[in-house]
Amino acid sequence: MEAAERDERRLSARHEAARLAAEGVRAVAISWVDNAGVSRVKTVPTSRLPQAAHRGVGMSPVFDVYTSDDAVATSPHIGGPDGDLRLLPDLERLTILAAQPGWAWAPADRYDQNGLPYPACQRQFARRMVRLAEAQGLEMRMGFETEWVVLKDDGTEGHAGRGPAYGLTRVAELSDYLLAVHDTLAAQGIEVLQLHPEYSPGQFEVSTVPADPVRAADELVLVRESVRAVSLAHGLRAAFAPVVVARQVGNGCHLHLSLRQNGRNLHRDPTAAHGLAATANIFLGAVLDAMPALCAIGAPSPASYLRLIPSHWAGVHRCWGIENREAALRLVLGEPDDLEGGHAELKPFDAAANPYLLVGSVIAVGLQGLDDGGPALPAPVSGDPAGRGDQERLPTSLGEALTHFERSGTLRAALGEALYGAVLAVRRAEAEALAEHSPEALAEATRWRW
Ligand code: GLU
Numbered sequence: 371m372e373a374a375e376r377d378e379r380r381l382s383a384r385h386e387a388a389r390l391a392a393e394g395v396r397a398v399a400i401s402w403v404d405n406a407g408v409s410r411v412k413t414v415p416t417s418r419l420p421q422a423a424h425r426g427v428g429m430s431p432v433f434d435v436y437t438s439d440d441a442v443a444t445s446p447h448i449g450g451p452d453g454d455l456r457l458l459p460d461l462e463r464l465t466i467l468a469a470q471p472g473w474a475w476a477p478a479d480r481y482d483q484n485g486l487p488y489p490a491c492q493r494q495f496a497r498r499m500v501r502l503a504e505a506q507g508l509e510m511r512m513g514f515e516t517e518w519v520v521l522k523d524d525g526t527e528g529h530a531g532r533g534p535a536y537g538l539t540r541v542a543e544l545s546d547y548l549l550a551v552h553d554t555l556a557a558q559g560i561e562v563l564q565l566h567p568e569y570s571p572g573q574f575e576v577s578t579v580p581a582d583p584v585r586a587a588d589e590l591v592l593v594r595e596s597v598r599a600v601s602l603a604h605g606l607r608a609a610f611a612p613v614v615v616a617r618q619v620g621n622g623c624h625l626h627l628s629l630r631q632n633g634r635n636l637h638r639d640p641t642a643a644h645g646l647a648a649t650a651n652i653f654l655g656a657v658l659d660a661m662p663a664l665c666a667i668g669a670p671s672p673a674s675y676l677r678l679i680p681s682h683w684a685g686v687h688r689c690w691g692i693e694n695r696e697a698a699l700r701l702v703l704g705e706p707d708d709l710e711g712g713h714a715e716l717k718p719f720d721a722a723a724n725p726y727l728l729v730g731s732v733i734a735v736g737l738q739g740l741d742d743g744g745p746a747l748p749a750p751v752s753g754d755p756a757g758r759g760d761q762e763r764l765p766t767s768l769g770e771a772l773t774h775f776e777r778s779g780t781l782r783a784a785l786g787e788a789l790y791g792a793v794l795a796v797r798r799a800e801a802e803a804l805a806e807h808s809p810e811a812l813a814e815a816t817r818w819r820w
């Protein structure tokens with residue numbers, strides 16, 4: 371980062387710090403997401419935001435090989451006690467936290483001490499991939515769904531609310547709480563599409579409007595921390611883990627995406643089947659093809675595979691279908707007269723994923739497909755693929771997903787050696803550490819990590 375750019379950042383941070391202070395904000399949380407999907411943070415007093423924006427805040431690179439249980443792995447390029455990185459808050463995403471009075475938050479990009487982009491910075495990886503797509507005239511809109519289970523914060527961890535799945539009863543039971551989630555997100559400028567009770571006891575979901583991929587990842591982080599804070603303020607705890615109670619339907623973190631090219635919505639081609647222009651068809655075909663490897667990024671915990679079971683709406687077969695909620699890729703056609711409509715939903719992913727790694731990886735494999743000229747999407751599948759017996763099952767363990775990941779030259783090249791090595795080290799360490807756990811012990815061990 372050039373000196374002039376740093377100076378400019380310091381100047382705008384001075385304005386921002388004054389604005390925040392006038393609103394009673396006394397501290398800023400500057401966070402980033404590690405390879406195990408855990409948001410890690412440094413906080414600074416609001417008065418030091420200009421320094422943080424100028425030179426960054428120090429943090430060890432060793433966190434890139436932290437596992438979700440805070441153990442430390444080692445990788446070829448990253449690990450050990452030496453070195454330091456600078457967390458630079460993205461001032462454009464600086465947000466006053468409505469449910470944490472006195473606090474603001476900003477996501478960080480990570481740089482080295484010479485001001486050079488850190489090669490293993492996941493957020494910059496995502497941005498790099500977005501720019502690669504843009505260089506081909508391709509614009510992507512993405513959005514995550516956040517699912518969570520509300521438990522009592524009274525030591526019993528009993529479910530809050532007893533109402534049925536998708537039941538209006540749950541809204542009555544947790545009326546103030548759910549309204550506070552709505553209010554908090556609105557106050558933070560996050561536009562909610564819908565918030566509703568989900569299938570499992572105490573489970574809810576919120577989805578937000580699509581945005582550019584990096585922003586979508588930022589918003590996922592912010593939504594989750596907001597739900598967490600609102601929950602705690604109501605004497606509740608929000609569990610986002612892939613599986614909260616073993617053998618129950620888990621928490622997904624589905625990724626929705628749509629494509630445009632040179633101002634054209636690629637989901638509204640009147641000459642193409644399902645309106646899917648050839649470019650979108652190939653992009654999505656390549657994503658579906660790479661889904662087993664993508665599971666190592668989007669379903670990154672051994673606990674992810676407790677959730678990925680057939681007939682649980684988690685999309686565990688490598689197929690796609692129109693509005694098929696059991697396919698890994700659900701194509702949503704939208705209203706025919708909505709010229710902006712149409713998108714795809716990738717269902718196997720969960721909240722243990724680092725959202726920046728995930729959006730960047732999805733773009734990387736999609737772009738590779740376009741380079742290679744395929745594969746396009748195969749024939750769509752209707753009905754539950756579990757009942758058909760002819761559809762490929764996605765990995766059933768993290769180890770299996772890793773085998774596919776290690777075969778993906780595309781992901782390795784896109785991530786770069788340092789980031790690739792760190793991701794692999796973290797996955798292997800988690801797979802090994804949790805290998806002997808029963809489903810119950812695995813759910814218990816991971817319940818509160820994200
Ligand atoms: N909870 C389901 C999952 O594990 C998803 C339900 C839905 O389709 O939103 O992915």
Ligand code: MG
Pocket residue numbers: 515517568575622
């Ligand atoms: Mg859902």
